[in-house]
Every structure is written in C-alpha cells, then in structure tokens.
Amino acid sequence: MDTDATGALSQLLGEGEAHPVHEVNTAGQSPFLLTSDHYGRILPRALDDLGVAGSELTRHVAWDIGIAGVADRLAEMLDAHLIAQRYSRLVIDCNRPPAAVSSIPLISEATAIPGNEGITEQQRTARRREIFEPYHGRIEAAIDRRLHDKQPTVLVSLHSFTPVYAGVARPWHIGALYNRDTVLPQLLLRHLRAEGDLVVGDNEPYAVNDLTDYTIPVHGEARGLVNTGIEIRQDLIADQSGQQQWAERLARIFAEIEVELRAARPVD
Template sequence: MGILSTQEGDPVAVENAEASSRFILVCEHASRQMPAKLGTLGLSPEALESHVAWDPGALAVARSMSRSLSATLVYQRFSRLVYDCNRPPDSPGAMPETSEVYEIPGNAGLSETDRQERARSLYFPFRDRLADLVRERIAAGRAPIVVTIHSFTPVYFGKARAVEIGILHDEDRRLADLMLEAAAGDELYNVRRNEPYGPEDGVTHTLKEHGLANGLLNVMIEIRNDLIRDDVGQGVMADYLTGLLVESVPASSQK
C-alpha cells in the first residue's frame, strides 16, 4: 500500500529527461515535503524548515545547472527525514532518530515493517529510476557522468564551517581531482576535498551505487547553504559549478 497517496504522486521526479549531454544531476535531499500519512513526524515548523529536513537551495542550483549543461536532473520529492535516499535501507541514517540537535519522534522505534514500507515507497523507486536512466544511457553508448548536488549548514553543533564548497568522492577520484585543480586557479570560494563530509560519513552511497558500480565518472558537490539562500546566490553558484564541470570534462566528452 505504501505511505504515499495517489494524490501525492511519484516520490521521484525527472526533469530534462531527453537532455543532450552526458551529465546526470542528482538531488537526493531536494524537498522538505512530508507524506500526509506521516504528518510532521512530531517536529516543529522550525525543524521542518531547517537543514535537517532537506538541503536548502540545492534543487534550485541543480535546476539551473541542468539548463546550462543540458543535463537530466533526478530528485527526491519528499523529505530526507522520512527516508534519506543517499543511504541504503540497512543504514541507521536512512530514517534517523536524531539529526544534529533535533530528535525525530516519528522515527523513534520504527518496526522492521515500517522501515520496509518507507524503503519501498521512497528509496527503491528513486534508486530504480536512476539506475534505469544510467543503464539506458550506457546502452545507447552515452556513458553518463553522475553529479550529486547537496547543501550543508554553515554552523554544525555550534561550530562554524569555513569550507564553502566541498568536492566529495569515494574511491574514484578522477572527476573530483579535475574539479579541484580547476578551482585552485581562482580565489572565489573556499573549495576543499571531502569536506565537510567524506566517505567515512556514509555520504557516498549514490556515487557508489550508480557511479563506481558502473565505472562512471562521478562526484558529489556540497554547497554551504548561506551562499544559496536567494535567487541571486543560487544563480551565481550554479554558474560557478557549471564552469568547473565544463572545464574539468572536455567538450568532446560531454555529449
């Protein structure tokens, strides 16, 4: 039966599906929307608007990049607090009981049946749609380049973060190396490797599942969310990141 009503539609959205470039942009934490069946998970409006429920600004940046790069965009339509699609079902972080300073009452003590229902409703449709898209592109001779877009809070557990853009990778560092090399030539942003998170934090699940497993170029981009709070900031950041990707991947390899 699932946790989504017919009126709520699909958990995963795909935009620019017929895009001409090899880039596939992924935004796992695009939305703070909650399924009606689950209410607010016992959280206050403040918590539901905060970074624990979603990645503020990430979808707007990803959409702008999708247009500039002629890239397909895949994103999750419901909050990561219900199910974090950048985590496998057996991960405690897939349906967290706490997130930073917030306890998530609606995730406390979930039964195995509840966990499976959430995974069936949100994770597997997302994973399968992305996997199908990757498989279709490979079969058509257009091996995709997988780029995931995230944002992070400038203050975490009371500690300010100096990093502004994180270029994250798992074992395959090819694209990350090229982007970091390109970013080293300017002083626009504080750009760092595997910060504020890295593989040891379990954040590279999508990269491993869809990039590494298929031998594809892949990278995860983390943006400090105070830089993308409005349309202007989002546009500037999208242009900058688009430039890094274009500089890092030769034009002949983008299509």
C-alpha cells in the first residue's frame, strides 16, 4: 500500500482486489433502476478484519443479509439495471452522508469496530475515494445517461433488516421507506397489503431522512426521480429459496406498478 509523508495510508485497495461496484443488466430497459448499498461484506486486505471477530462479519453489522440474492434475481426478472456495492458497511457505509458519524462506525449495534478507531483524515479520504465515490459516481452516471436518452427512471433502493433489534422482535415482513416523495411508496404499500399474507411496514423499520441516508435523498429526491426504499426481513431471504420467492413476488408487483405509473404520469 502507498503511504503519504506522515506514513498514513493513502491508497486502500491493492492490485487484484474487487472493484467496489457490482452491476447486473447495464442495458436493462426497465424504468426501475435498482441499487443496493449494503450488498457485500468484503474487507480490503489492508484493513485485515478491522479487529472484528469473524462471526460478527457474517451478521447484519457487516452487510444486508440476503439482499444480494434478491437484487440479482430481481434485476434479471425485471430487465432492470442493478448497481450494488461490494464492500462491507464497516469500511464505509455507502448509505450515510460522508460527514455523518456513522459513515465509518466505531460501533455498530453492540459490536465495537477497533480498526476504525483513530484513523487519520487521509485514511478516511481513501475509503471515500476508493469505495464510496466510485459507487455513487456510477449511480449518478447511470441516471445522467438514462435522462439524456429519455429513458424512464424510477429509483428503488434495496435493503434487508434484522428480525430482532435491541431485544425487540420486528413483526414486518417488508417495509416501504420514503421521505418527501410518496408516489411509489404508496403504490407499493397498496400492492404489498393486497398480497394478504404480509405484515407491511409504512416507513418501518426505518424512515428515510437527509441526516441518516444518502442514496434516496441524493439520487432520488435531488434528481426529481420517483423513488422508494425497500427493507425485507432477513430471515425470509437467508437462503436461495427465500431469495427466489421474494424476487418473484417483487417482480410481479413492480410489473403491475409500472403499468399504473405509466398510466398516471410519465415516469421519467
């Protein structure tokens, strides 16, 4: 790794390490542009294990369990472009403003992250430059191209959540998340509730806001795109069968929503 004059790490990712951006179906014709901020849990070699036990690195503190399998399948089923991020949220959280304390967390839930203690500004900058910025730059470029080509664009940010948090069980199977724009979330909520077998969260278990979120405020709201966040409970998508079932369900629902959006208003 390269270091600066003070000995601080100025380059994070070494030769042969994975590019932060994972994409599926870049030429997809669906109006839905899918993103997944917490798709992967890779740690750069230079950071070793961040001082975190291996058992912790498979938990939600490191990534959104199950969402990768759902996202990849959903992109193919919808003929949608997926842009996802391969590195663990413990290195840098790609759904947090870079200035937020939780961008490079010292503690996640109850898990301490020793490798994030006392890092220099140069090391912070390297994480932003080599992981955060390529990911969000790719989303921005994809939106720019779609708008230039007059391709209808609806942003859907895919996440998963833990069945239990701080000792409290979460009853929702899936939630629609939003802030200023309620067009797509309300359609999604209606379709999900019509399924008849789901407990559906309306801005649960989280709500979007400018201080704690990045993808929807910056790429959705600031660009004037119809948008929503989706949270799926992790025990429902922990294996390939669950991932396939949820991808199929969401593909069917989004196909129906696309018809409604096109009938009601232009989706570009």
